[in-house]
Amino acid sequence: xxxxxxxxxxxxxxxxxxxxxxxxxxxxxxxxxxxxxxxxxxxxxxxxxxxxxxxxxxxxxxxxxxxxxxxxxxxxxxxxxxxxxxxxxxxxxxxxxxxxxxxxxxxxxxxxxxxxxxxxxxxxxxxxxxxxxxxxxxxxxxxxxxxxxxxxxxxxxxxxxxxxxxxxxxxxxxxxxxxxxxxxxxxxxxxxxxxxxxxxxxxxxxxxxxxxxxxxxxxxxxxxxxxxxxxxxxxxxxxxxxxxxxxxxxxxxxxxxxxxxxxxxxxxxxxxxxxxxxxxxxxxxxxxxxxxxxxxxxxxxxxxxxxxxxxxxxxxxxxxxxxxxxxxxxxxxxxxxxxxxxxxxxxxxxxxxxxxxxxxxxxxxxxxxxxxxxxxxxxxxxxxxxxxxxxxxxxxxxxxxxxxxxxxxxxxxxxxxxxxxxxxxxxxxxxxxxxxxxxxxxxxxxxxxxxxxxxxxxxxxxx
RNA sequence: UCCCCUGUAGCUCAGCUGGCAGAGCAAGUGGCUGUUAACCACUGGGUCCGGUGUUCGAACCACCGCGGGGGAGCCA
Numbered sequence: 001x002x003x004x005x006x007x008x009x010x011x012x013x014x015x016x017x018x019x020x021x022x023x024x025x026x027x028x029x030x031x032x033x034x035x036x037x038x039x040x041x042x043x044x045x046x047x048x049x050x051x052x053x054x055x056x057x058x059x060x061x062x063x064x065x066x067x068x069x070x071x072x073x074x075x076x077x078x079x080x081x082x083x084x085x086x087x088x089x090x091x092x093x094x095x096x097x098x099x100x101x102x103x104x105x106x107x108x109x110x111x112x113x114x115x116x117x118x119x120x121x122x123x124x125x126x127x128x129x130x131x132x133x134x135x136x137x138x139x140x141x142x143x144x145x146x147x148x149x150x151x152x153x154x155x156x157x158x159x160x161x162x163x164x165x166x167x168x169x170x171x172x173x174x175x176x177x178x179x180x181x182x183x184x185x186x187x188x189x190x191x192x193x194x195x196x197x198x199x200x201x202x203x204x205x206x207x208x209x210x211x212x213x214x215x216x217x218x219x220x221x222x223x224x225x226x227x228x229x230x231x232x233x234x235x236x237x238x239x240x241x242x243x244x245x246x247x248x249x250x251x252x253x254x255x256x257x258x259x260x261x262x263x264x265x266x267x268x269x270x271x272x273x274x275x276x277x278x279x280x281x282x283x284x285x286x287x288x289x290x291x292x293x294x295x296x297x298x299x300x301x302x303x304x305x306x307x308x309x310x311x312x313x314x315x316x317x318x319x320x321x322x323x324x325x326x327x328x329x330x331x332x333x334x335x336x337x338x339x340x341x342x343x344x345x346x347x348x349x350x351x352x353x354x355x356x357x358x359x360x361x362x363x364x365x366x367x368x369x370x371x372x373x374x375x376x377x378x379x380x381x382x383x384x385x386x387x388x389x390x391x392x393x394x395x396x397x398x399x400x401x402x403x404x405x406x407x408x409x410x411x412x413x414x415x416x417x418x419x420x421x422x423x424x425x426x427x428x429x430x431x432x433x434x435x436x437x438x439x440x441x442x443x444x445x446x447x448x449x450x451x452x453x454x455x456x457x458x459x460x461x462x463x
Numbered sequence: 464u465c466c467c468c469u470g471u472a473g474c475u476c477a478g479c480u481g482g483c484a485g486a487g488c489a490a491g492u493g494g495c496u497g498u499u500a501a502c503c504a505c506u507g508g509g510u511c512c513g514g515u516g517u518u519c520g521a522a523c524c525a526c527c528g529c530g531g532g533g534g535a536g537c538c539a
Contacts, residue, residue: 026501231538
């Protein structure tokens, strides 16, 4: 394959004859030379293609140069040479030029200037051509691969849990219903008979792969899911999407301490990978999006995570309750202001908070002997707050049954989940990580709609 | 769903107490001996989000609607 710009800029420039294909970012012309910067998305950097006066003066080149504008796709032939000017090590001394697709400047929305992220959201089909969104896409790709690398290197199996689920028993939030019923007819008939629906009963898009992945955990031991997840909540924030990607590992014969170790190693691995393999893109985010980003990432890339129980955390927060909008008390859900205070001000680094009150956590979490708390663990990081939430699971049948009943859930609809506790049950644990939230943390971007190519949110399903 | 802010040129915004629609950048044209957020000069560019009302007069005030942003809640 023809070398990418990234590859060309990575070799010693020694007069090799090459062809560069990509999209023009900017063109500068003087009497003595024309400079066309070409980007092909392989890296942040452009390659500068230089047409000297003689070349630029040839009629066919001159007329083609007139059609070169920001956004146009081009093919440039020339030789790769060390650059005589500052700003780039190598450049292309151009001998030939073709415009593949023009981008008329009076109509092309992207200019060679900074645009607001809000404006770029309105042209989601063109925004990957900008520095910021190109960088986000490259980091997203690398992080997705790193997720698989991390688990595969540790003997985990990737389990494809279903997108469509026939039970609404997962309890993790509002669900999108999936149906082939004709809603117009349903509306006029005044009644719904799910016997006529595609699955013969109500069906929904999944809100979590956890309950399903636990079944394979109880067979393969170390498993994980990484797939699209859907929430129909009317959430309109910089941290929520209606469609997002979630990572959920689950390990058999494991307790909460194993879970915490795994989560810590996972964060270490992802952040180290980003710092090593996305250095150019992170440098851009550090300079333009989130000053101090790289320093902040380096501080969590290795080393231990502090530990604190929920009870200790609340005691710590109560010492400073004057600074909070929401007053902390034992039994309250930790607000994002509380989480940030704990990780940034109290411990000054990553923090794992464990043993939350059972009443604010999900039914499947393992109950502690104190009968008040569950073996839950949240990982908090500076600048962001909670990035991972997980727990040891309740693996004892009677206790799980009682918990489901106490929370007013329907035992029958959990029959297969309960079977896992009836037959060869094991202590097991796992956690969940929202992939886009990881990307917010790693890139320093602040709106979750800017770290997924095509965001879905209430009243937002364009493109 | 609630609270706050906001909508003016392609983009980012200013527009005072209601009195002729503005700037920077972008674009076009010309200039410039290697530029790199190029530079210099000139030029073109408007449904002031939509509707209704108040007024001699509305970008500006009031009401309704639509769009965008931020925060909260829910959560990953």
